[in-house]
Amino acid sequence: MxxxxxxxxxxxxxxxxxxxxxxxxxxxxxxxxxxxxxxxxxxxxxxxxxxxxxxxxxxxxxxxxxxxxxxxxxxxxxxxxxxxxxxxxxxxxxxxxxxxxxxxxxxxxxxxxxxxxxxxxxxxxxxxxxxxxxxxxxxxxxxxxxxxxxxxxxxxxxxxxxxxxxxxxxxxxxxxxxxxxGIVVVDFLDSFLVLLYFILSMLMIELSSQRNKAERENLLLTTVSSQAKKEIEQIAEVQKQAAIHRHDLRHHLNFLQTCLAENKPAEALRYIREIDSSLRFTGMKRYCVNDSINLILSSYADKAQDREVTCTFTITATDFSRFQITDLCSLISNGLDNAINACEKINSVEDRYIHLRLYEKNAQLCIKLSNSYSYDHAPVFRNEFPISNETGHGFGVQSMVSVIEKYQGICRFFTKNGEFCFQATL
Structure with a gap:
């Protein structure tokens, strides 16, 4: 060899x-x-x-x-x-x-x-x-x-x-x-490679589209699950307050009975007004006809109050039958979450505010959410959508957009005169 x-x-x-x-x-x-x-x-x-x-x-x-x-x-x-x-x-x-x-x-x-x-x-x-x-x-x-x-x-x-x-x-x-x-084989290989490239590209694009859709649906499921947890916590808080009031009711009645027996009606009326005042600031507040939305708004109103943010909720819409209520609650929750986070970064408490409107126009549900923000932490946009570089943030906007797309709606995010705005029509 x-x-x-x-x-x-x-x-x-x-x-x-x-x-x-x-x-x-x-x-x-x-x-x-x-x-x-x-x-x-x-x-x-x-x-x-x-x-x-x-x-x-x-x-x-x-x-x-x-x-x-x-x-x-x-x-x-x-x-x-x-x-x-x-x-x-x-x-x-x-x-x-x-x-x-x-x-x-x-x-x-x-x-x-x-x-x-x-x-x-x-x-x-x-x-x-x-x-x-x-x-x-x-x-x-x-x-x-x-x-x-x-x-x-x-x-x-x-x-x-x-x-x-x-x-x-x-x-x-x-x-x-x-x-x-010769050239016949070379041209065949060229044509075949080009054809194969386009076939594989189209299949990959379709596969990528399906995967993105699945990711959006998974994101929706995650946010819906998170939303359900928030609602359960709010319901538990309401039930806790109701249990406390039920427990105290006997003591209230005994005190009122004593006042009446001792002919002290003025003191009894003052005590009744105090009880009424305390009840007004507990439990679920009613903003609209839907209890789930009321729970969410009540929860965020309390959260905003704790963070010294002024909230104004105006809900005139009455027909929510076209939507899965969990989707709407998820949409509202993510918007309010982002708004409260933005307001917290403002040093002056007087400048912190959030305005939310839900109303109907031409048989469609319209949402307008606006809030103040710190100029040192102005929103950053990419492809007309706000983005966040903070760890664990940025998913809320994706979830909001997924809900809008699910109902073939339109939305836009923008800033105007030092105010961040979100508008959507579903």
Whole structure:
């Protein structure tokens, strides 16, 4: 065996070594945790390749590689490592795809030496380990995440390496059309790549759209859940106040009875007025015909009062039957949350205010929310929507927009004369 033949054989060994390790890493089967499996797999496939090489020769081995090496490796990952069939095929076909840089670098360097096969085999062998490191370090961690995706996403990532694999063997292994087919083959490849690009792009855009929709729906569910929690807390507070008043009622009646028995009607009337005054500032305040909205507004009115923010709620709308009330409560809550947070940053208490109006016009529900804000913390807009760089903030606006979109409404956020405004029509 000549030195050129020996290096050709060594290159085949490096190809096998590279392909198996990359396939296993892409299938989320790292070497550090499965050293024995790696050793047995490399040894088994290595012995098989030597036998096939000696029995069939280099050309026949190259042509039979899909059945002798690739298919058994896919089955190994599928049934021994218990991976999804899509993941198994993506791992092996992607490993084959990643062998292309090895081959190209070898060809590039050999072009300076009259395309010497010896130089090409030496270079491709030497470049194997650095390329393997780059793939394991920077490519594998991302491909591994595919196993958490649905079948549609897996299919998209499966198509490209599969098509490349088919074309590679069709045009360079089983035929030499890539080199002898002339302009017809080149134009076919160009057209095919362009067509494949647009098909994959359209599928990815559709998939991204579906994912964004799912994220918005999930955000709505999260905010609705949070809103329900707030309503439950408010109801619990009302019930607590009612229980306290029920407990105190006996004492109130005893005191009034004593006043009347001692002929002290003035003192009894004064005591009644004190009880009435205390009852006015407890429990749920009524702003409209809907109790859920009343609960939310009462809760935020108390919250604003605690933070020394002046609130004005004007609710003239009466028909909320078109909406899921949790959506409206979520919309109002997020708007008031943001408004109170903005007002808190104003140093002067006299300048803190929030105005909310809910009214009906042309059979549509209109919402106007405005609040003051600190000039040192002026709202920042991106694509006409306010954004926040604070950790844990910024989701409220997204939730509000999701509710508006759900009911095919329109909304806008803007500032005017030192006032932040939110307007929506549903």
């Amino acid at each position: 000549s030195f050129t033949d020996l290096m050709s054989f060594v290159n085949y060994a490096f190809v096998l070594f590279f392909g198996i390790i990359v396939s296993l890493y892409l299938a989320d089967f790292p070497f550090e945790e499965h050293k024995r499996f790696y050793t047995l797999t490399l040894l088994g496939f290595g012995i098989a390749q030597i036998i096939f090489y000696l029995a069939l020769g280099e050309k026949a081995l190259y042509q039979c590689y899909p059945l002798l090496i690739h298919l058994p490796l896919i089955l190994l990952i599928r049934f021994v490592l218990k991976q999804n069939i899509y993941v198994s095929m993506i791992a092996v076909l992607s490993a084959y795809l990643l062998c292309t840089p090895r081959k190209w670098i070898g060809t590039l360097v050999s072009s300076f030496f009259d395309y010497s096969p010896l130089v090409s085999n030496i270079v491709t062998s030497v470049i194997t380990l650095p390329l393997l490191f780059l793939v394991i370090r920077y490519v594998a961690p991302h491909v591994i995440k595919l196993k958490q995706e649905n079948k549609t996403t897996l299919l998209l990532f499966f198509l490209l390496p599969l098509i490349y694999y088919i074309l590679e063997y069709a045009f360079t292994v089983y035929t030499d059309l890539l080199h002898t087919g």
